[in-house]
Amino acid sequence: MTLRARAATLLSVEEELARRVVQGEVRAAARACRAVDDRLTGYRELLKALHPHTGKAWVLGVTGNPGAGKSTLTDRLVQRFRAGGERVAVVAIDPTSPFSGGAILGDRIRMQRHFEDPGVFIRSLATRGALGGLTRSARDVVSVLDAWGAAVVIVETVGVGQDELEITRAAHTTLVVVAPGLGDEIQAIKAGILECADVFAVNKADRDGAEAAVADLELMIALGGEAFTSAAKRGRGHTAATVRPVVVGGAGEEWTPPITRTVSTRGEGVGDLVAHLCAHRDWLFETEAGKRRLSERALQSLVQSFRDTVSEEAVRRLGDRLERTAERVRDHELDPYTASEELLELFARALRDDASG
Numbered sequence: 001m002t003l004r005a006r007a008a009t010l011l012s013v014e015e016e017l018a019r020r021v022v023q024g025e026v027r028a029a030a031r032a033c034r035a036v037d038d039r040l041t042g043y044r045e046l047l048k049a050l051h052p053h054t055g056k057a058w059v060l061g062v063t064g065n066p067g068a069g070k071s072t073l074t075d076r077l078v079q080r081f082r083a084g085g086e087r088v089a090v091v092a093i094d095p096t097s098p099f100s101g102g103a104i105l106g107d108r109i110r111m112q113r114h115f116e117d118p119g120v121f122i123r124s125l126a127t128r129g130a131l132g133g134l135t136r137s138a139r140d141v142v143s144v145l146d147a148w149g150a151a152v153v154i155v156e157t158v159g160v161g162q163d164e165l166e167i168t169r170a171a172h173t174t175l176v177v178v179a180p181g182l183g184d185e186i187q188a189i190k191a192g193i194l195e196c197a198d199v200f201a202v203n204k205a206d207r208d209g210a211e212a213a214v215a216d217l218e219l220m221i222a223l224g225g226e227a228f229t230s231a232a233k234r235g236r237g238h239t240a241a242t243v244r245p246v247v248v249g250g251a252g253e254e255w256t257p258p259i260t261r262t263v264s265t266r267g268e269g270v271g272d273l274v275a276h277l278c279a280h281r282d283w284l285f286e287t288e289a290g291k292r293r294l295s296e297r298a299l300q301s302l303v304q305s306f307r308d309t310v311s312e313e314a315v316r317r318l319g320d321r322l323e324r325t326a327e328r329v330r331d332h333e334l335d336p337y338t339a340s341e342e343l344l345e346l347f348a349r350a351l352r353d354d355a356s357g
């Protein structure tokens with residue numbers, strides 16, 4: 001079989017799988033998730049075929065410290081959303097962090113009641129080491145579940161690493177779960193996560209310290225806008241596009257993150273929480289400020305996808321040149337800056353040669 005003919009059969013296999021996903025087949029969705037997660041041959045074709053059927057799901061990020069109650073709360077949210085009859089998907093990012101070993105089993109148990117329900121799709125993704133691979137896997141898996149027909153895709157991550165932060169940025173609405181009694185919880189979430197928070201839940205409100213946590217958060221939100229804006233101006237890790245200005249008192253139509261107290265084990269406060277989450281969704285899709293946020297998100301997503309495509313292509317075309325150059329850098333024959341420029345030149349030449357025949 002010629003290469004081209006083989007490509008054609010591959011394509012039709014992917015198209016067939018895409019068709020079954022779009023029809024709502026759970027097993028097809030599971031297969032498609034595996035294909036994009038493992039980047040099996042044809043995964044790009046699959047994603048392309050699915051793309052026209054995406055864009056309908058509301059992507060809800062749930063993040064927070066290990067053990068804050070994210071899974072228990074997610075389980076409650078699934079219950080609520082399912083009561084409306086819509087399909088719901090959960091993507092649980094399994095942290096490899098030493099704090100939360102056994103998370104998979106824990107998540108499974110806490111969401112067990114949904115396993116028999118064909119309208120709920122639950123999938124775990126393992127934290128990957130390098131190159132933001134996890135972020136891309138998460139985005140791609142979310143696309144599959146969007147095409148499968150999930151009205152809501154909930155992505156649960158532990159808010160500790162850079163990967164997790166990136167994933168949070170890819171969500172439409174991010175819920176940050178804080179629980180009292182886990183030590184210095186507010187300080188721990190301070191770096192990075194606050195700027196992603198659209199809604200806060202102070203969970204385990206049945207425990208001592210919940211009111212103190214609420215007060216701390218309120219103070220942080222009040223100070224937040226200014227602090228983040230000046231951090232952005234100094235260029236400290238935040239770009240203007242990722243900073244979410246907080247305007248207290250509802251000036252203009254900027255969004256101020258509301259705080260809800262919840263006891264997720266008993267389902268308390270979950271109704272209020274859902275109301276806040278839905279209010280954020282409406283703000284996002286229906287106001288000018290919300291639409292600006294959506295544009296930033298689309299730009300970030302495209303930049304990431306483009307960066308991935310370029311680096312994959314470059315690695316493929318440069319082949320062992322990459323390793324040989326790395327050896328020269330290792331031996332101090334070459335500095336990494338000149339090395340990068342040389343590689344870029346080689347890559348550009350390969351592309352030009354390709355274009356001219």
Ligand SMILES: Nc1nc2c(ncn2[C@@H]2O[C@H](COP(=O)(O)OP(=O)(O)OP(=O)(O)O)[C@@H](O)[C@H]2O)c(=O)[nH]1
Nearest residue numbers: 066067068069070071072100103203204263264265
């Ligand atoms: N008292 C109390 N305990 C809770 C509440 N919510 C969750 N828990 C308990 O806290 C523990 C951790 O809950 P999870 O839902 O697994 O927390 P998580 O944030 O998903 O944990 P990781 O995924 O491991 O980071 C479990 O033993 C829950 O039963 C609550 O509102 N009150």
Ligand SMILES: [Mg+2]
Nearest residue numbers: 070071103107
């Ligand atoms: Mg969990």
